[in-house]
Amino acid sequence: MASIKHQENTIEATKTAKPKPPSMYRVVLLNDDFTPMEFVVDVLERFFNKNREQATQIMLQVHTEGSGVCGIYPHGIAETKVSQVLAYANEHQHPLQCAMQEV
Numbered sequence: 001m002a003s004i005k006h007q008e009n010t011i012e013a014t015k016t017a018k019p020k021p022p023s024m025y026r027v028v029l030l031n032d033d034f035t036p037m038e039f040v041v042d043v044l045e046r047f048f049n050k051n052r053e054q055a056t057q058i059m060l061q062v063h064t065e066g067s068g069v070c071g072i073y074p075h076g077i078a079e080t081k082v083s084q085v086l087a088y089a090n091e092h093q094h095p096l097q098c099a100m101q102e103v
Helices: 035-050 052-065 074-089
Strands: 024-030 068-075 097-102
Touching: 024 035, 024 052, 024 074, 035 052, 035 074, 052 068, 052 074, 068 074, 074 097
Parallel strands: none
Antiparallel strands: 024 068, 024 097
């Protein structure tokens, strides 16, 4: 009788790499000596969905420490929020500056 070589079929489990979470960016407001505090509170409520108390706390941090974190977002969202804040401040003739920093 002829011998039949038995070839094992091995199925290698393919490991699916988990998708890497997107880089996150903190959006910060920077202090200046000209933008009214109430305008900063309005910006925080309008663009970052902060309630009056949260917005006031962040505004005070900006005023006393030089900057305050508005939120942490993926790149595209952070970029959009910075653009919206800068456009809104410019429209209202305030020098308020907003920036994003990678976390």
